[in-house]
Amino acid sequence: MSVxxxxxxxxxxxxxxxxxxxxxxxxxQAEKALKEMKPxxxxxxxxxxNLRGRGGAGxxxxxxxxxxxxxxxxxxxxxxxxxxxxxxxxxxxxxxxKDPHMLIEGIIITSYTIGANEAYIYxxxxxxxxxxxxxxxxxxxxxxxxxxxxxxxxxxxxxxxxYRGAGAxxxxxxTALLESIEGKKGxxxxxxxxxxxxxxxxxxxxxxxxxxxxxxxxIVEKGGEWFASLGPERNGGTKLFAVSGHVNKPGVYxxxxxxxxxxxxxxxxxxxxxGLKLKAVIPGGSSVPILRAEECDINLDYxxxxxxxxxxxxxxVIVMSEKTCxxxxxxxxxxxxxxxxxxxCTPCREGTGWMLKIINRIIAGKGRKEDVDTLYYIAKxxxxxxxxxxxxxxxxxxxxxxxxxxxxxEYYAINKKSMVE
Amino acid sequence: xxxxIKITINGKELLAxxxxxxxxxxxxxxxxxxxYCYHPGLPVAGNCRMCLVEVEGARKLQTACSTxxxxxxxxxxxxxxxRETVKQVLEFLLINHPLDCPVCDQAGECGLQDxxxxxxxxDPKFIENKNKKSKKATPIGKYVxxxxxxxxxxxxxxxxxxxxxxxxxxxxxxxxxxxxxxxxPGKELNxxxxxxxxxxxxxxxxxxxxxxxxxxxxxxxxxxSICPGCSRGCxxxxxxxxxxxxxxxxxxxxxxxPRPNLKVNRYWMCDDxxxxxxxxxxxxxxxxxxxxxxxxxxxxxxxxxxxxxxYLKENIPDRVIYLLSANSTNEELYVTKKxxxxxxxxxxxxxxxxxxxxxxxxxxxxxxxxxxNTNGVKAIFNILYKDFIKLDELREMIERKSISLLIVNxxxxxxxxxxxxxxxxxxxxxxxxxxxxxxxxxxxxxPISVFAEKEGSFxxxxxxxxxxxxxxxxxxxxxxxxxxxxxxxxxxEYPLSYSSYKTVLKQMISEVxxxxxxxxxxxDKYGEMVEL
Ligand SMILES: Cc1cc2nc3c(=O)[nH]c(=O)nc-3n(C[C@H](O)[C@H](O)[C@H](O)COP(=O)(O)O)c2cc1C
Ligand code: SF4
Ligand code: SF4
Ligand code: FES
Numbered sequence: 001m002s003v004x005x006x007x008x009x010x011x012x013x014x015x016x017x018x019x020x021x022x023x024x025x026x027x028x029q030a031e032k033a034l035k036e037m038k039p040x041x042x043x044x045x046x047x048x049x050n051l052r053g054r055g056g057a058g059x060x061x062x063x064x065x066x067x068x069x070x071x072x073x074x075x076x077x078x079x080x081x082x083x084x085x086x087x088x089x090x091x092x093x094x095x096x097x098k099d100p101h102m103l104i105e106g107i108i109i110t111s112y113t114i115g116a117n118e119a120y121i122y123x124x125x126x127x128x129x130x131x132x133x134x135x136x137x138x139x140x141x142x143x144x145x146x147x148x149x150x151x152x153x154x155x156x157x158x159x160x161x162x163y164r165g166a167g168a169x170x171x172x173x174x175t176a177l178l179e180s181i182e183g184k185k186g187x188x189x190x191x192x193x194x195x196x197x198x199x200x201x202x203x204x205x206x207x208x209x210x211x212x213x214x215x216x217x218x219i220v221e222k223g224g225e226w227f228a229s230l231g232p233e234r235n236g237g238t239k240l241f242a243v244s245g246h247v248n249k250p251g252v253y254x255x256x257x258x259x260x261x262x263x264x265x266x267x268x269x270x271x272x273x274x275g276l277k278l279k280a281v282i283p284g285g286s287s288v289p290i291l292r293a294e295e296c297d298i299n300l301d302y303x304x305x306x307x308x309x310x311x312x313x314x315x316x317v318i319v320m321s322e323k324t325c326x327x328x329x330x331x332x333x334x335x336x337x338x339x340x341x342x343x344x345c346t347p348c349r350e351g352t353g354w355m356l357k358i359i360n361r362i363i364a365g366k367g368r369k370e371d372v373d374t375l376y377y378i379a380k381x382x383x384x385x386x387x388x389x390x391x392x393x394x395x396x397x398x399x400x401x402x403x404x405x406x407x408x409x410e411y412y413a414i415n416k417k418s419m420v421e
Numbered sequence: 422x423x424x425x426i427k428i429t430i431n432g433k434e435l436l437a438x439x440x441x442x443x444x445x446x447x448x449x450x451x452x453x454x455x456x457y458c459y460h461p462g463l464p465v466a467g468n469c470r471m472c473l474v475e476v477e478g479a480r481k482l483q484t485a486c487s488t489x490x491x492x493x494x495x496x497x498x499x500x501x502x503x504r505e506t507v508k509q510v511l512e513f514l515l516i517n518h519p520l521d522c523p524v525c526d527q528a529g530e531c532g533l534q535d536x537x538x539x540x541x542x543x544d545p546k547f548i549e550n551k552n553k554k555s556k557k558a559t560p561i562g563k564y565v566x567x568x569x570x571x572x573x574x575x576x577x578x579x580x581x582x583x584x585x586x587x588x589x590x591x592x593x594x595x596x597x598x599x600x601x602x603x604x605x606p607g608k609e610l611n612x613x614x615x616x617x618x619x620x621x622x623x624x625x626x627x628x629x630x631x632x633x634x635x636x637x638x639x640x641x642x643x644x645x646s647i648c649p650g651c652s653r654g655c656x657x658x659x660x661x662x663x664x665x666x667x668x669x670x671x672x673x674x675x676x677x678x679p680r681p682n683l684k685v686n687r688y689w690m691c692d693d694x695x696x697x698x699x700x701x702x703x704x705x706x707x708x709x710x711x712x713x714x715x716x717x718x719x720x721x722x723x724x725x726x727x728x729x730x731x732y733l734k735e736n737i738p739d740r741v742i743y744l745l746s747a748n749s750t751n752e753e754l755y756v757t758k759k760x761x762x763x764x765x766x767x768x769x770x771x772x773x774x775x776x777x778x779x780x781x782x783x784x785x786x787x788x789x790x791x792x793x794n795t796n797g798v799k800a801i802f803n804i805l806y807k808d809f810i811k812l813d814e815l816r817e818m819i820e821r822k823s824i825s826l827l828i829v830n831x832x833x834x835x836x837x838x839x840x841x842x843x844x845x846x847x848x849x850x851x852x853x854x855x856x857x858x859x860x861x862x863x864x865x866x867x868p869i870s871v872f873a874e875k876e877g878s879f880x881x882x883x884x885x886x887x888x889x890x891x892x893x894x895x896x897x898x899x900x901x902x903x904x905x906x907x908x909x910x911x912x913x914e915y916p917l918s919y920s921s922y923k924t925v926l927k928q929m930i931s932e933v934x935x936x937x938x939x940x941x942x943x944x945d946k947y948g949e950m951v952e953l
Contacts, residue, residue, distance in 0.1 A: 343600035350513035353598030357549035381509040
């Protein structure tokens with residue numbers, strides 16, 4: 001049995017209610033943190049824990065917090081990223097639905113640590129029931145005095161507000177998210193400056209993923225070293241893996257960092273649908289390079305997946321069986337990024353639209369052999385040349401799909417039909 | 422200035438001021454880095470991606486427009502990777518562009534054309550249908566036409582309306598490759614600086630409704646000048662067409678554009694000034710007119726001068742009034758003073774103040790004094806605002822002083838004054854550039870050349886002495902006022918004997934007290950402060 005941190009209450013009836021949460025030890029860590037620990041001590045534990053951001057980039061959380069400048073005279077904000085809109089990624093919603101108080105407790109501890117008195121949860125527009133549940137949980141926490149003025153009698157004050165997005169994937173990018181909260185169009189900002197120094201309303205701001213923050217109470221409870229011991233070096237804790245695609249039991253599974261990918265697919269997710277063979281896996285959400293079946297014998301932690309030529313990203317594992325047409329699969333992804341490009345920078349705006357036109361033309365039976373090279377050329381022209389990582393996210397699947405399945409693309413372009421269907 | 426730091430661009434070691442960006446330092450040192458969204462007068466956006474350069478130690482190419490320099494930084498703008506990237510960004514910008522330069526008014530001064538020739542020249546790979554945009558050649562304000570299919574979404578115009586005029590009429594709507602630049606629904610461009618949008622738009626998306634299709638830009642020539650529209654004295658370029666006058670019905674000047682001057686107008690000018698250029702070629706007084714038996718008719722210039730001299734001799738100075746113009750150049754005012762005050766001993770010499778205190782001004786450039794050189798009048802005639810007279814006091818003054826000769830430089834007199842003058846046989850001499858009601862009833866009209874036809878200087882609202890040149894010939898027989906009074910002085914036999922504009926300028930600088938700090942051999946082209 002794996003250690004459970006994030007899903008440990010999922011089986012309990014009414015786990016989203018504050019009384020149930022408290023009966024299981026909830027809010028004790030926030031109380032301990034505020035009453036007994038200095039912010040620096042908490043920061044130290046988080047650093048020791050090797051917790052890395054669960055939103056996709058895997059940036060060390062403690063290090064990120066330490067970038068917040070002290071004594072600027074400006075307020076500090078915490079923004080929790082609950083935009084979860086990437087294809088394949090559906091893990092944070094489970095925390096929002098089944099354990100919103102673990103998130104709120106994490107927010108209290110984090111805010112106290114970074115010196116914020118105001119925090120926002122930015123929640124994707126389509127997560128309407130989740131937003132209501134979260135709002136109810138926030139109200140419960142206010143009633144108990146865990147939010148608002150003088151929390152646990154310590155004099156510490158924290159206000160927590162929900163900000164609902166309006167349906168744009170790009171608003172999950174941290175600076176677009178800030179623009180959106182400020183009431184502007186969700187357009188990523190140029191970096192530097194980074195949000196830790198110039199963030200929400202130009203004030204120091206920390207942005208973290210829901211899952212990242214939900215880990216914090218446990219780190220306070222059991223200590224950074226314990227958390228770090230759960231995974232391999234530099235990869236602390238457990239991770240929620242959202243498995244989707246051609247498996248028998250798609251769903252969210254929690255495991256220690258470094259859990260084997262094939263075990264996740266074959267044991268947790270019940271193997272490939274219809275007894276078919278595995279063809280490929282996108283191991284970290286739609287934005288990362290695809291792996292061929294023979295490359296999938298790897299462990300799921302940031303460094304191992306990186307070594308295999310992909311990324312752990314958000315931990316969304318998209319599984320494709322031998323019957324999958326890679327041309328069509330890629331066209332779905334390009335379509336998504338073309339629709340979601342904010343359009344401010346040239347390569348992403350123009351490149352995604354151009355790629356979609358080409359791949360749709362290939363699928364419509366009007367392809368030419370050189371189209372495959374053009375697709376590759378466009379993706380290379382986007383890669384690394386854009387304001388925000390959405391450009392890379394659009395380019396990486398194209399580059400990796402073509403690198404790994406070029407024959408299928410050329411076959412489709414020349415023969416006007418899919419090689420596998 | 423503080424410490425300079427060392428940075429290397431393309432192998433060249435440069436010293437630069439910390440805080441600047443790579444692009445700024447490159448430009449200062451004559452190294453071109455292509456860019457569209459960057460404009461020195463606007464906040465950095467970093468969205469066009471044309472300025473990507475290699476910075477040693479950085480994982481990816483960096484945008485030169487937004488990357489601040491640091492000590493020891495090593496930058497390369499000409500590696501194969503950089504060149505390939507710039508070429509591809511340009512290709513991206515052009516895939517949905519109509520590529521119909523022959524019917525585009527921007528052709529010849531278009532950023533896409535220019536960079537394509539230097540950085541583009543690729544084999545086009547795009548064979549798909551182009552995206553459709555919703556607005557083709559649609560007016561979005563009095564002076565501005567929007568053609569969305571030519572827009573490269575650099576957002577310079579959006580930033581201009583947000584940060585410069587703060588009027589926020591423009592935005593980019595939708596997203597991705599269906600993004601469109603437009604005015605907000607139900608709005609139109611409604612600020613007094615809209616012509617600048619045409620200047621800063623690097624492509625043919627925003628064009629000028631006044632200038633569109635009047636002339637291909639390669640037929641135009643240009644020279645530096647100062648806008649005479651108000652006392653700000655915005656630095657401008659005057660564009661004229663010397664090659665095909667028959668196409669323009671004799672109109673020479675086709676547009677003004679601002680010239681950067683950080684001490685005065687930064688990069689901008691107002692629409693009133695910009696579109697005020699038409700008086701240079703329209704409704705001009707070209708030849709002298711003499712009124713006889715109630716009717717004006719053209720006379721030779723020499724005759725007119727003689728007539729003017731006769732008037733001056735026939736009337737004693739006590740009964741003569743001269744109304745100065747704050748549109749005259751310093752040199753003209755100086756010779757006017759020599760002639761009328763020092764030689765003719767005229768005391769009744771005034772600057773009417775009717776349109777100096779209009780109250781129409783803003784925080785950006787527009788000043789309430791709609792003349793370029795009120796401060797020149799103050800410096801040269803040593804008068805203060807309180808000495809200015811109001812045009813509605815004029816009738817009473819004429820009566821009180823039993824005036825018999827009234828000389829008006831460019832002003833439009835009130836009807837009651839004109840009526841009084843006619844009924845009491847006061848001689849009216851009009852010196853001016855363009856016809857107005859006063860010119861039409863004057864006994865003697867003598868043409869003078871407009872600012873764009875002469876060299877000169879103005880002193881702006883901030884006491885900045887600015888010089889300007891000309892490449893246009895005066896229309897008809899008009900001349901600068903200093904020439905006029907120089908000639909008149911010869912007829913009256915107290916010759917001033919100025920042989921050239923330069924001699925006037927030099928003498929004026931050495932004599933006018935407030936100008937003592939000006940050194941003509943070392944004159945700052947952005948203007949010199951004077952004392953009033
Ligand atoms: C296009 C785009 C979409 C993103 N969407 C999300 C998202 O939905 N949720 C999220 O937590 N992070 C998202 N991110 C990552 C965030 O920018 C940011 O790195 C993250 O929220 C930081 O939190 P962490 O350090 O806890 O991972 C997205 C990034 C990009 C470029
Ligand atoms: S990469 Fe795409 S989404 Fe990101 S800023 Fe550029 S256009 Fe917008
Ligand atoms: S209209 Fe011109 S200035 Fe405005 S965004 Fe488009 S290209 Fe840029
Ligand atoms: S000029 Fe630097 S990105 Fe446009």
